Amino acid sequence: MRHLLSAADLDHQSAVRLLDRAAQLSVVSDRAVKKLPTLRGRTIANLFFEDSTRTRLSFEAAAKRLSADVITFTAKGSSVSKGESLKDTALTLEAMGAEVIVVRHGASGAAYRLAHSDWISASVVNAGDGTHEHPTQALLDAYTIRAHLRDGLGDLTDLRIVIVGDVLHSRVARSNVLLLSTLGATVTLVAPPTLVPVGVSSWPCAVTYDFDEALADADAVMMLRVQAERMSAAYFPSVHEYSRSYGLTDRRARLLSEHAIVLHPGPMNRGMEISADVADSPRSVVVDQVANGVSVRMAVLYEVFGARAEISPEGISHV
Amino acid sequence: MTSPARVFDADDIGRVISRIAHEIIERSRGAQNLMIVGIHSRGVPLAQRIAERITVIQGAPCPVGELDVSMYRDDVALRGARPVNATHIPAHGVDGQVVVLVDDVLFSGRTVRAALDALNDIGRPASVQLAVLIDRGHRELPIRADYVGKNLPTSLTETVQVRVLEIDGVDDVLVERKASA
């Protein structure tokens, strides 16, 4: 895995292997010494053109637990906000020794472009690109679902997972549809027709407008963040109407089966897509998702550094 | 490429396991805090066999664990990501224990160095010893084994392959000359 740009980069075997590795690495979080020497002396750059404190902190924690040096660039207070280009900033980071660049960018395909242009030779990890993908979020979601519903083993075969909300603008939904279906789960999208992309019929999932019906046999429900400004663009008429049709209300939560869990990539709009009580209920695994994010990102960084061996001139066998 | 030479067969391995078990008991003098820990991959079944022998000889159970050192290697960017295996340490932990690390082949010493680092992050053993089936020389670090099944002088153009029943379906040790160095 030279880069991680899309959940489509992962086949079944490599996805399960990543989750297994993350599970092994999660043990480190429970030890007194929460650090591994694996990437000592190696440099990882976090290049965040969009402000996302939680994803940035998660990648930083993952890198530091592997003893890597971390350089962080964020849009705020750096040259990025003054219009410096993606290319120039990446060149700067590589000149500082970054071998892996974790990039968050508002443009769909920014990570792919960084990886496939001839600008840099660093490996690229996509930490969210526009309305395209967010593969490490999907990995941590899959990890969390597997931990709760599969005792942390194997894949997600036959699990029914419902993803609800603004699919059109959601990179989390795109990556999750790809990864969860790769892992064998049955995925159903629930959204108003205005927030479902044209061409969704080619995706490996079902689509319905009836949330109640989808809930009945769901094993996991993933609520997407809905931004209120979508309202002014006529995607839906009011918060009230959205919430009534597509929000995870207390009434709907009671339709869920006993074992079903509720996920949210955060930050949550309580009262919009999810009620406060549901968000705080024992079904909600939102806090686990955050913790699992670090383990999953450690596994990803390790894989990506490992793959650099294949291109390294000193990449020779040495036991 | 010449066909590989078998330097150990199953009987040889059985004898060596038994001898090492006796040596460990002798040196530890029936200590209550003995723990055998195998290094992944082939050190793990070897450690289990040694611990079983010790259990039989002593008439008291000998705790056994397994250690994955892939995250402690210093060659991630040289050799690539390795599959991660489980690290299992008996419930009472390594603090104050006499830990005997077990591996199949001792070569450069880097795996053992990684294992010592990994052990150090888990706890603080009273002492650490090292048992290996084959010592083939060519050390790159100041590390030596306390228990050696066989010293096998080799050249760098040769590979030494230990096969164990639990993983490879057969117990033996092969030496082979590489096509080119």
Next chain:
Amino acid sequence: MSSSHIVIRNVRPLDAAPIDIEICDGRIRTLNTADAASGTTHNDAEVLDGEGCILLPGLVDLHTHLREPGREDAETIATGCDAAALGGFTAVHAMANTAPVADTAGVVEQVWRLGQATGRCDVFPVGAVTVGLQGERLAELESMASCAAHVRVFSDDGVCVSDAVLMRRALEYVKVFGGVIAQHAQEPRLTEGAQMNEGALSAELGLPGWPSVAEEAIIARDVLLAEHVDSRLHVCHLSTRGSVEIVRWAKQRGINVTAEVTPHHLILTEDLARSYDPIYKVNPPLRTADDVQAVREGLADGTIDIVATDHAPHPHEAKDCEWSAGAFGMLGLQTALGIVVETMMNHPGASSSRLDWQGIADRMSVIPARIGGVQAEHGRPIAVGEPANLVVVDPQRPWTVDPARLASLSRNTPYTGMTMPVSVRATMLRGHFTVVDGHLS
């Protein structure tokens, strides 16, 4: 500059039998069958051996962005004319979206004069329909029409004249001087932030979609407006099957509409967006293989009247970036003929979907000259007494596109490494070679 007395030997006009053609003082003086003329000598004439080559009227582009004034870092009128001549063009229509916008007689006259000064290619300025391309009030169309530049084509290209009332008024107003409104059909609200064709692929790539209906709805509205006010409409760069069908319907109904397709919409598809490389970003966007098939059929059967390049130079940094930051547009002048031959002549499909050399001459010279109102000088028959605006095409000399070797100041060609099946041997403007043996003369 070459001599004014030139003989081209053994060249086949529009694929007919070889002839020798004698050009003097800017016009065709004699045409003789090659055999009969072989004995004739022209002691003072420059001779080009056209053995194996095709002679066409000089190509006419109805849709070129020359960037001057305002973005001389991307292209100048001079470099654009060099590229045009090398591509076989003797006339180009320069779009109005410059800085300042070509919305006054002053700006269009300047562009026209700079074009004349190059001596490589006639530049006919397109006037803006609305002041500053703002879509709010009509520019002084009559002033531009009656000035030295004699503007006949008006377009806000780059943006759509989306206001229906303004479009109606423009269509009516240009009737006075026989002008035409060339519409960039893009419903603005349906394409806010749009990055590529809308469909399964845009959904997968997470790029905001540019739906076909945003183009088709404007074309449908505009053909009905043109019918209602009995005026002429030209549709720029149509790109979808639906657009072809609407134009076909309009023509059957007798509506006075013409339409163009770009070379890139004849050959490239949206799949190239998978690379997220904005070299493939263009407006209207690359569409599906089915749309490509439809525009080829439309061009073959005459529903689409002409090929126009939409040559759109951009500096390196405008394309060396992430997709959504990239500029829309591609170079086109030097590759247009090759792409048209590749897609319309060399493909193995039914003969009804193919063009011969006459068909290519019609769609790249004769009809664009007529739509642009320059048919007195350009797109003329190859006959004695006609102005010598000609191109000699070598169908046996393929070439490979290397962006660094294009004449344009910009490098944004999507065809890097692609083989063009034919090359321009020579281009002649008013009896003078602008290109000889593939090089500027």
